[in-house]
Amino acid sequence: xxxxxxxxxxxxxxxxxxxxxxxxxxxxxxxxxxxxxxxxxxxxxxxxxxxxxxxxxxxxxxxxxxxxxxxxxxxxxxxxxxxxxxxxxxxxxxxxxxxxxxxxxxxxxxxxxxxxxxxxxxxxxxxxxxxxxxxxxxxxxxxxxxxxxxxxxxxxxxxxxxxxxxxxxxxxxxxxxxxxxxxxxxxxxxxxxxxxxxxxxxxxxxxxxxxxxxxxxxxxxxxxxxxxxxxxxxxxxxxxxxxxxxxxx
Amino acid sequence: xxxxxxxxxxxxxxxxxxxxxxxxxxxxxxxxxxxxxxxxxxxxxxxxxxxxxxxxxxxxxxxxxxxxxxxxxxxxxxxxxxxxxxxxxxxxxxxxxxxxxxxxxxxxxxxxxxxxxxxxxxxxxxxxxxxxxxxxxxxxxxxxxxxxxxxxxxxxxxxxxxxxxxxxxxxxxxxxxxxxxxxxxxxxxxxxxxxxxxxxxxxxxxxxxxxxxxxxxxxxxxxxxxxxxxxxxxxxxxxxxxxxxxxxx
Numbered sequence: 001x002x003x004x005x006x007x008x009x010x011x012x013x014x015x016x017x018x019x020x021x022x023x024x025x026x027x028x029x030x031x032x033x034x035x036x037x038x039x040x041x042x043x044x045x046x047x048x049x050x051x052x053x054x055x056x057x058x059x060x061x062x063x064x065x066x067x068x069x070x071x072x073x074x075x076x077x078x079x080x081x082x083x084x085x086x087x088x089x090x091x092x093x094x095x096x097x098x099x100x101x102x103x104x105x106x107x108x109x110x111x112x113x114x115x116x117x118x119x120x121x122x123x124x125x126x127x128x129x130x131x132x133x134x135x136x137x138x139x140x141x142x143x144x145x146x147x148x149x150x151x152x153x154x155x156x157x158x159x160x161x162x163x164x165x166x167x168x169x170x171x172x173x174x175x176x177x178x179x180x181x182x183x184x185x186x187x188x189x190x191x192x193x194x195x196x197x198x199x200x201x202x203x204x205x206x207x208x209x210x211x212x213x214x215x216x217x218x219x220x221x222x223x224x225x226x227x228x229x230x231x232x233x234x235x236x237x238x239x240x241x242x243x244x245x246x247x248x249x
Numbered sequence: 250x251x252x253x254x255x256x257x258x259x260x261x262x263x264x265x266x267x268x269x270x271x272x273x274x275x276x277x278x279x280x281x282x283x284x285x286x287x288x289x290x291x292x293x294x295x296x297x298x299x300x301x302x303x304x305x306x307x308x309x310x311x312x313x314x315x316x317x318x319x320x321x322x323x324x325x326x327x328x329x330x331x332x333x334x335x336x337x338x339x340x341x342x343x344x345x346x347x348x349x350x351x352x353x354x355x356x357x358x359x360x361x362x363x364x365x366x367x368x369x370x371x372x373x374x375x376x377x378x379x380x381x382x383x384x385x386x387x388x389x390x391x392x393x394x395x396x397x398x399x400x401x402x403x404x405x406x407x408x409x410x411x412x413x414x415x416x417x418x419x420x421x422x423x424x425x426x427x428x429x430x431x432x433x434x435x436x437x438x439x440x441x442x443x444x445x446x447x448x449x450x451x452x453x454x455x456x457x458x459x460x461x462x463x464x465x466x467x468x469x470x471x472x473x474x475x476x477x478x479x480x481x482x483x484x485x486x487x488x489x490x491x492x493x494x495x496x497x498x
Contacts, residue, residue: 004252036424048430089474092471096479178280182298
């Protein structure tokens with residue numbers, strides 16, 4: 001197993017960091033790695049905002065549901081889908097790019113582009129001995145986040161990435177069974193097989209929690225998911241995205 | 250510079266592969282690495298379909314605009330946003346998860362999850378000496394692709410990943426300037442600075458093409474982008490996604 005695969009498989013989220021900032025060189029390496037990812041038709045439809053300002057970090061931590069590691073880390077990056085750049089390009093080249101830019105297709109392209117870049121950043125950081133945690137919680141209130149980061153229209157902050165020098169080694173949580181996530185030639189058509197895989201995974205996760213909490217917790221994964229999805233969350237999103245003139249048609 | 254960062258920075262797309270298939274072990278390693286990526290609230294909202302069947306690969310290559318490397322490669326993966334799994338979970342747990350699952354927020358979550366997984370797969374493959382190419386072209390006709398792969402409702406094939414033993418070393422294309430993609434504390438507010446960065450990049454790209462084509466080609470990046478965005482493409486996407494009961498409200 002090579003060093004790259006070791007790094008990838010060794011991933012776990014980190015939520016406790018030393019009070020020590022990343023160097024400018026580390027930040028530059030992480031961003032350069034992010035930019036090295038593939039991009040759909042060379043569109044490069046994303047931007048990354050690094051947040052150093054303590055007040056801003058504090059506010060972002062509150063928005064994310066008081067996640068203190070959003071405030072206390074080695075550096076906090078915000079990955080944004082960005083089609084503002086291409087809006088400006090259209091203006092300069094005097095071409096009406098609006099119908100294209102406002103399509104669901106281009107919204108998807110920007111999300112995918114930003115995410116591929118982010119994962120490169122995450123792996124690069126981890127390879128340097130740093131710990132990372134993705135922060136979807138900034139989507140709790142994007143109206144506020146866009147004000148804090150002063151992003152123009154058509155720039156959507158998607159998630160944060162807290163990076164830092166980890167102080168505590170978390171455990172890895174087992175993922176869905178390989179054969180449940182990976183299909184060959186066609187999606188699994190046999191529902192019994194499909195449900196059986198989920199049940200096996202439920203047992204695995206239930207045991208995982210039971211062992212780690214002295215029996216206090218033993219919820220199944222499907223139970224966890226149903227509970228989570230029973231709560232509607234961030235239902236303002238469609239309106240927000242469309243107000244930002246994306247995903248409109 | 251460690252091996253991981255070297256692998257990431259060495260990325261380029263490959264479109265010519267030996268006639269040699271990946272081993273099952275290589276496929277398993279790539280998928281396991283994909284699954285090792287972060288996932289929003291442990292939701293794991295994606296699936297991956299490996300395509301071996303020659304007829305299916307041929308059809309996918311046609312859909313992607315006759316990209317022959319979709320047909321001829323070491324293995325072809327299709328990364329899908331997947332909220333079908335969670336639909337089934339809702340049914341089994343007798344909880345109405347529909348409003349949550351059909352939200353724009355959860356559509357975004359699934360896209361991000363699938364993309365983070367894909368980039369892990371890409372890096373893992375590259376670390377094994379394999380070449381990769383993302384194939385957005387499958388989105389030219391998702392109605393057909395979902396028939397070929399027999400995906401249920403709420404499974405959206407997002408892009409392919411052609412992987413194989415590369416026969417030709419492509420060049421890396423220079424990315425947008427670091428300071429144009431990376432902002433600190435807030436998005437760049439000075440439009441002159443912003444435009445200046447784009448102009449510098451235009452010169453860089455123009456020279457890049459000129460040198461490599463003996464002066465036959467010297468288009469600027471912004472020109473390329475405006476031209477691309479002038480063509481409306483895949484405008485059926487919103488209807489397709491909503492027909493698949495995602496991104497509805």
